[in-house]
Amino acid sequence: MKIMIMRHGEAEATALSDGQRPLTEEGINEVTQVAELVAEEYVVSKIIASPLLRAQQTASLMATGLNLPAVDTLTELAPEHKPESVLKALASEEAEVLLLVSHMPLVDQLAGWLLEGSRMSPIAFPTATVAVLHTDHLAAGVAELERVFLAPS
Template structure:
């Protein structure tokens, strides 16, 4: 199974609620840069947090990908989402090439869990960081980090 984990791009500092924060112009550029690593890999589905900045990130990536994979929104991809729900979802979709769009600390903890089998070594994910993981199955400690891309500062 191949799995990509993408943290949303830079977002506004303030909004009526955390869920309503939108991407900044810089954040949009960051996402486009990270999305440039995805074409040709056959992403079959984008799964994203319902928060505005994650939805905007997912749409930008979807536009970059030639196949325009379907976008699914799930509530467990929020900053404090349930890692067990993520693992159950990944298990049920093990044959697919998924891109998850989420937030810190969730996305870093999920990457650490899949690589090491515990949450004590989360992957450092900056805004628009993209991690590529691979393994036979999405099990605790059974996936290998193939690449971690951080957008370049301009």
């Protein structure tokens, strides 16, 4: 199984609530470019995103770029959750290539948890970054880093 962990694109600094912060034009461009890069190398089976607006917008742009019809939502991908709760929620997931769209600090913690069994990730996650991990099990410290996609500058 490949797990792609993605941080949402650049978002507006303020909104009525944190959950309603939309992507900026730059964020839309970042995500669109990263979707093109990912599509050149991978066939994504499924996208699951945080319920927050910026993650939903990012996931929708990725779905368009990857020719996927829909995006699923998982509450555990909201930024206040822990990697263990994400892995528990995904325990029965069978997608071959799964793209998770979330936020800091969760993307960092989730990558660290899967790669090293620690919440400290060896990967930097600027906006619109996608880390591709390969794993046979959704467990701490068993994944291997395969590739990192960054938005072109």
